[in-house]
Amino acid sequence: MALTLEQVRHVAGLARLALTPDEEQRFSTQLSAILDAVAELEGVDTAGVEPTLHAALAGAPGVRPDQPRPSLGPEAALANAPARVDTRFAVPKIIE
Amino acid sequence: MELTELSMLQLSARLAAGETSSVEATRASLRRIEQVDPQVRAYLRTDPQGALAAAEASDARRRAGNPAGPLDGVPIALKDIFCTRGLETTSGSKILQGFIPPYDATVVTRLREAGLPILGKLNQDEFAMGSSTESSAFHPTHNPWDLSRTPGGSSGGSSAAVAAREAFGALGTDTGGSIRQPAALTNTVGLKPTYGRVSRYGVIAFASSLDQVGPMTRTVADCAALLQLICGRDPLDATSAPVEVPDFGQELEGGVKGMKLGLPREYFVEGMDPEVAASVRAAAESYRKLGAEIVDISLPHSRHALAAYYLIAPAEASSNLARYDGIRFGLRAKGAHSLGELYSQTRDQGFGAEVKRRIMLGTYALSAGYYDAYYLKAQKVRTLIRGDFDRAFAQVDAILSPTAPTPAFKLGEKSGDPLAMYLMDVLTLPCNLAGLPGMSIPCGFTRSGLPIGLQLLGRHFDEARLLRIARAFEREHDFSARRPPLEVADAA
Numbered sequence: 272m273a274l275t276l277e278q279v280r281h282v283a284g285l286a287r288l289a290l291t292p293d294e295e296q297r298f299s300t301q302l303s304a305i306l307d308a309v310a311e312l313e314g315v316d317t318a319g320v321e322p323t324l325h326a327a328l329a330g331a332p333g334v335r336p337d338q339p340r341p342s343l344g345p346e347a348a349l350a351n352a353p354a355r356v357d358t359r360f361a362v363p364k365i366i367e
Numbered sequence: 368m369e370l371t372e373l374s375m376l377q378l379s380a381r382l383a384a385g386e387t388s389s390v391e392a393t394r395a396s397l398r399r400i401e402q403v404d405p406q407v408r409a410y411l412r413t414d415p416q417g418a419l420a421a422a423e424a425s426d427a428r429r430r431a432g433n434p435a436g437p438l439d440g441v442p443i444a445l446k447d448i449f450c451t452r453g454l455e456t457t458s459g460s461k462i463l464q465g466f467i468p469p470y471d472a473t474v475v476t477r478l479r480e481a482g483l484p485i486l487g488k489l490n491q492d493e494f495a496m497g498s499s500t501e502s503s504a505f506h507p508t509h510n511p512w513d514l515s516r517t518p519g520g521s522s523g524g525s526s527a528a529v530a531a532r533e534a535f536g537a538l539g540t541d542t543g544g545s546i547r548q549p550a551a552l553t554n555t556v557g558l559k560p561t562y563g564r565v566s567r568y569g570v571i572a573f574a575s576s577l578d579q580v581g582p583m584t585r586t587v588a589d590c591a592a593l594l595q596l597i598c599g600r601d602p603l604d605a606t607s608a609p610v611e612v613p614d615f616g617q618e619l620e621g622g623v624k625g626m627k628l629g630l631p632r633e634y635f636v637e638g639m640d641p642e643v644a645a646s647v648r649a650a651a652e653s654y655r656k657l658g659a660e661i662v663d664i665s666l667p668h669s670r671h672a673l674a675a676y677y678l679i680a681p682a683e684a685s686s687n688l689a690r691y692d693g694i695r696f697g698l699r700a701k702g703a704h705s706l707g708e709l710y711s712q713t714r715d716q717g718f719g720a721e722v723k724r725r726i727m728l729g730t731y732a733l734s735a736g737y738y739d740a741y742y743l744k745a746q747k748v749r750t751l752i753r754g755d756f757d758r759a760f761a762q763v764d765a766i767l768s769p770t771a772p773t774p775a776f777k778l779g780e781k782s783g784d785p786l787a788m789y790l791m792d793v794l795t796l797p798c799n800l801a802g803l804p805g806m807s808i809p810c811g812f813t814r815s816g817l818p819i820g821l822q823l824l825g826r827h828f829d830e831a832r833l834l835r836i837a838r839a840f841e842r843e844h845d846f847s848a849r850r851p852p853l854e855v856a857d858a859a
Contacts, residue, residue, distance in 0.1 A: 279727070286685060286730040287692075288723060289711035297720075298727055301785055305728060308786055309674040312744050315751070322746030323753060323800075325576045325606075335602040347469040351696035360694050365706050 272306045274299050370395040371532040372850075375441045375589040378535060382429060382440045389422035389429070389440030392535075393484050396442045400486070400533045402855045408508050409518075409528035411447050413487035414454055418442060421484035428482065438592060439482030444534035446525050447488040448495055449475050449580075450569040454485075458571040459493040459521075461504040462691045462698045462717025472569025473604065474538060474580050474597045481596050486534055489524030493719045494688065495545055495573045497521050498791040501782045502721040509778070510553060511851035512817055516775040519549030519791075525583045526553040530851055536584040536593050540570060542577045543676055544770075544795025547807035550583060551770035551820020554809045554849060556590045556837070557583045561828045562802035563608030566601030574683035575606075577799045586847055587808065587838040591615035594830065613831050623839045624658030629763035631666045634794055640773040646811035646819045647769045650840060654767070657839055662763050666755040671748050672797040677789060678732050678745035679800070684722075685729030691717060724785060753801040760826045765836055768794055770807040770820035794822060804830045808837045809846035816852075 279299045283290045290298065345358040354361040370392050373381070381387045397415050404410055425440035434440070445451065448458045450468035452475075457463040471479065478485065492502040500508040500523035510518040511531040518527035522539030526549035529537050539546040541559035550557030558581045565580040572578060582593035598612040630651055635644055651661050693699035693713030700712035718726070732741035759766060771791055781787045798805040803824055810821035821840070825833040841847055 274731070278731075282727055282731045282734065285734060286726050287689075287707075287710040287714055288718075288726065289708070289715040290723075291715075294715075294720075294723070298724060301724060302728055302731070304786060305677065306731075309678055309741070309745075312671060312674050312678075312748055313740075315668075315671055315744075315748050317744065317747035317751070320747040320750050322743055323749040324746055334605055343469055350469060351466055353693060353697070353699035362694060363703055363706055363709055 272310060273303045274306065369532075371399045373535070374586045375438060375535045375584060376586070376592055378441050379437050383434070385429070389425040389442070389484060390419060392440065393418050393422040393442045393486070396486055396534060403511075403531050403853050404533060406509060406514055406853065407511055407527050407531050407533065408506055409489055409524045409531065409533055410444070410487050411457065411490050411505060411524070412455060414485060417454065418484040418486050421479070421482070425482045425484065435480065435482035436596070438596065440484070441535050442484045442486050443478060444486045444489050444525070444528050444537045445475065446491050446522050446537065446539045448491060448540050448571045449538065450571070451475055451485065451488065454488065456488065456571070457504070458495070459491040459503040459505065460717065460719070460722070462713070464698065466696050468569070470569060473566035473601045475569065477596055489528055489537060491524055492521035493722050494571065494684070495521040495540055495542055496684070496721050496725055498544070498548060498788050499776075499778070499781070500524060501778060502719055504719050507778050510775045511853050512553065513775065515777055516817070517552065517778050519552035519771070519775065521545040522583065523549045526550055526555050526557070529553070529555045529583050529585055531853060536582060536589055538580060538597070539583045540578055540580050541799065542573050542680060543799050544792040546581045546583060547795050547805055547820070547822060548771045548791060550807040551822070552775040552818060554818035554846060554851070555583060555585055556587055556806070556808050556847070557581065558590050558594060558806045558830065558833070559798065559804060560594065560598065560830055561804045563606055563610070564804070564828065564830070565597050566604040566607045568601055568603040572687040574680040575687060576683060577680060587834055587841045588616065588619060591619055591834045610828050615831050615834055618831055618835050619838045621835050622657065623654055623836055626659045626765070626836065627662050627763040628654055628659045628836070629662050629664035629759055629766045631664050631669070631759070631766060631768060633666050633669045634768035636772055636793060638772060639769065642813045643769050643771070643773060643819050647767065647821055650810045650821045651767055653840065653843060657843065664759050664763060664766070666759060666797065668748065668751040668755050669797045672752055672800055673789060673793050675745040675748040675752065676792070676796045676800060677728070678741050679749065681725040681729030682732045682742050683729070685726045685733065688722070688726055721785070749800045752797050756801045756803060765833060766824040768822045768824070770795060770822040774813050774817035774819060798824050803827060804833055806833050806837055808840060810840070810844070811846060
């Protein structure tokens with residue numbers, strides 16, 4: 272299945288990727304080839320088959336007891352921030 | 368003999384006998400890294416200070432007669448996918464360059480508690496997406512058996528470091544074969560545990576329903592000992608299983624007499640290297656001589672595993688990698704005028720080509736109108752693949768196959784062709800889709816001297832049996848004892 276440049280741009284928008292025109296061209300070709308290769312699944316009879324959404328096996332415990340415990344302090348949480356103001360992450364202005 | 372030639376358990380015995388110290392072993396490893404890593408390039412960064420401090424603490428415990436466990440003081444290295452408190456962790460990506468985790472992954476905590484000095488962080492394909500280390504944002508790693516070739520991937524830094532004696536053992540991760548395939552290409556032992564056996568907390572996520580952490584070592588006994596340290600329920604990972612962890616060393620020498628081992632006909636795929644196929648058939652014959660029954664089995668849906676995997680894994684990756692937004696950590700693009708621009712420019716600058724390709728593929732497979740046809744369909748095929756294994760394991764105790772269809776390929780040979788690269792995982796990824804444990808052990812060499820790996824697949828939570836089967840083969844053959852022909856600029 273061929274993925275058009277327009278579709279590539281749409282998907283890149285959903286994925287928040289600012290692709291260069293060169294990347295758009297390349298991904299259109301490469302993703303089309305990959306989609307062709309995975310198209311074989313259409314021919315597999317899956318009538319009445321439940322999807323396996325997760326490899327976690329029966330008996331997986333789910334959630335731990337909800338008990339308070341110490342978390343990262345503001346300094347540790349902000350230590351890797353590319354930009355900060357006081358104890359907050361700084362971002363470009365989002366409200367005019 | 369050089370200290371770095373010892374297995375983890377041999378070193379452990381010498382430490383226990385007071386014949387050497389953890390500081391000596393750590394210094395020997397760091398020296399070896401200085402000598403060979405300029406050629407191999409397995410490490411992204413070393414941590415001599417941290418490793419030596421841990422080694423000194425270990426020696427003090429040993430002197431006080433109070434070691435933290437059998438591997439106390441044995442130096443190890445980690446794939447760069449594991450968060451290490453205070454030590455840069457990138458998962459092979461530019462988008463995480465400079466990221467200093469504020470906490471340790473659970474497996475790292477367990478290794479520290481067991482007293483193992485951490486030598487440094489090992490190269491990998493970016494976010495573990497690749498089969499050669501060539502998608503690393505920093506540099507490729509070279510196979511110690513032939514420096515012009517790949518050590519496999521994505522845990523190729525781990526396999527190369529262990530093979531080149533730059534670490535006594537290492538941890539890797541395996542989403543579609545990323546522990547087993549590099550082990551096969553470097554004459555080392557690698558084990559992917561059952562999904563849920565090992566905590567994923569603090570392991571940078573690729574595909575959460577498939578990712579699993581495992582040991583990479585030079586011997587089967589080392590593999591068992593290292594696995595022992597990392598298994599078990601972790602309250603910080605809801606998918607870690609509350610299943611009892613056996614003593615993996617206990618039945619190691621039990622042999623294979625009376626066991627039934629399946630040889631799946633679909634795993635001798637078209638295009639397989641004839642020397643690989645011959646070597647694996649010879650291994651099956653060897654098991655027969657050791658008293659196992661070799662049973663011809665069929666896993667008919669395996670041929671759809673590659674297609675199912677390349678929808679499921681990218682779909683999960685596209686969701687997991689949404690967190691790299693330039694706001695809280697990692698790279699931030701300069702000069703963005705809006706929040707939207709900041710996200711998309713950061714991600715375009717920070718991610719490499721393979722990662723973008725998979726994010727695009729996954730986003731497409733999950734997008735409106737395509738979800739049922741791609742993602743849901745793939746998950747149904749996954750059920751069929753798992754059903755094949757259930758039927759096989761009603762018949763046999765474990766499954767034998769080649770780990771990879773070919774020996775190590777040349778760096779650059781497949782990097783321009785994503786589909787050719789994906790085919791390297793065709794024999795390893797059904798195991799991940801079914802959540803099974805799998806292993807690769809050395810089983811021979813090609814005429815040109817490249818390692819070949821034998822894959823063993825087992826029932827859920829049956830790692831102990833896999834290790835026992837692996838050990839039975841290792842005892843008969845000396846492949847693990849062979850050293851890669853690395854030339855060392857002798858500094859001594």
